[in-house]
Amino acid sequence: MSRILKIGAAQSGPVQKADSREKTVARLLELMKQAKGQGCDLVVFTELALTTFFPRYYAEDRAEMDPWFEAAMPNPATQPLFEFSRDNAIGFSLGYAELTPEGEHFNTQVLIDKSGEVVGKYRKVHLPGHAEFESERSFQHLEKRYFLPGNIGFPVWHTMGGNIGMCICNDRRWPETFRVMGLQGVEMVVLGYNTPSANSLKSTESADTRKHQSLLSMQAGAYQNATWVVGVAKAGDEDGHHMIGETCIVDPDGYVVAQAETEDDELVTYDCDLDATRFLKESTFNFAAHRRIEHYGRITSQTGAEPPEE
Numbered sequence: 001m002s003r004i005l006k007i008g009a010a011q012s013g014p015v016q017k018a019d020s021r022e023k024t025v026a027r028l029l030e031l032m033k034q035a036k037g038q039g040c041d042l043v044v045f046t047e048l049a050l051t052t053f054f055p056r057y058y059a060e061d062r063a064e065m066d067p068w069f070e071a072a073m074p075n076p077a078t079q080p081l082f083e084f085s086r087d088n089a090i091g092f093s094l095g096y097a098e099l100t101p102e103g104e105h106f107n108t109q110v111l112i113d114k115s116g117e118v119v120g121k122y123r124k125v126h127l128p129g130h131a132e133f134e135s136e137r138s139f140q141h142l143e144k145r146y147f148l149p150g151n152i153g154f155p156v157w158h159t160m161g162g163n164i165g166m167c168i169c170n171d172r173r174w175p176e177t178f179r180v181m182g183l184q185g186v187e188m189v190v191l192g193y194n195t196p197s198a199n200s201l202k203s204t205e206s207a208d209t210r211k212h213q214s215l216l217s218m219q220a221g222a223y224q225n226a227t228w229v230v231g232v233a234k235a236g237d238e239d240g241h242h243m244i245g246e247t248c249i250v251d252p253d254g255y256v257v258a259q260a261e262t263e264d265d266e267l268v269t270y271d272c273d274l275d276a277t278r279f280l281k282e283s284t285f286n287f288a289a290h291r292r293i294e295h296y297g298r299i300t301s302q303t304g305a306e307p308p309e310e
């Protein structure tokens with residue numbers, strides 16, 4: 001048996017501060033057209049795909065950052081993506097900064113089916129960085145200042161012939177992210193990321209180490225939950241700040257089966273067989289048969305590590 005979902009992992013090259021939404025959406029639309037031309041069912045865009053990675057900039061008054069946010073989705077600037085989706089029967093997933101009618105700010109990703117309708121919304125749970133300006137850093141990472149932690153959990157939707165979930169960037173480093181979706185039978189996790197190639201604090205981590213950690217996290221999440229994982233970067237140099245590429249598609253055995261070669265706008269495609277998730281889901285990772293939840297209490301009752309007494 002096979003259940004093919006052809007994926008277009010649509011990596012973005014850098015988006016600069018001065019770039020308009022219209023200019024950036026035109027680039028995304030071009031990738032979507034390429035994906036349609038290659039027979040893709042679903043195109044995955046990156047985290048905060050419509051703007052530069054603005055959490056690197058500090059504003060005393062948070063309201064000054066509101067122009068980076070979208071008060072509705074779709075909206076006039078993103079409408080062309082939704083129209084192309086509907087007119088060409090191709091799904092997509094898009095990351096953006098969300099401003100709710102209640103005035104709350106989230107780092108959000110939506111899933112759109114082949115009729116151009118939003119079928120799922122995810123709000124980033126694990127927000128890295130800090131909330132105040134920190135002078136010891138070589139650049140700021142103010143996600144904790146500008147976003148609230150997501151309040152929707154990690155839902156999985158049955159759509160486009162499979163069980164699809166989402167997470168965003170830093171979420172991919174946490175096994176809990178993937179396991180909560182694994183427990184809903186997820187067959188494909190789609191995510192976007194903006195990962196600086198250097199740590200802003202003094203660190204010995206090289207860009208290669210950070211690429212390795214990114215891939216390792218997604219490969220582990222895929223294998224341990226018997227799911228496909230699609231990780232899509234915003235890559236290259238934004239305003240002097242370099243971010244890794246490595247956009248990839250990972251199979252349920254944890255192998256990277258397709259990967260970007262550039263740090264520019266680039267489409268990476270693969271025929272993902274959702275039935276390839278079945279063997280591990282029914283054997284090694286048959287959760288119902290093998291999990292021992294009586295020993296996992298600390299996972300949900302404790303946040304920080306508590307080492308034994310010396």
Ligand code: CDV
Nearest residue numbers: 128141169170194195196
């Ligand atoms: N956008 C992110 O969440 N970036 C983080 C960086 C700051 C480490 C990441 O986990 O890639």
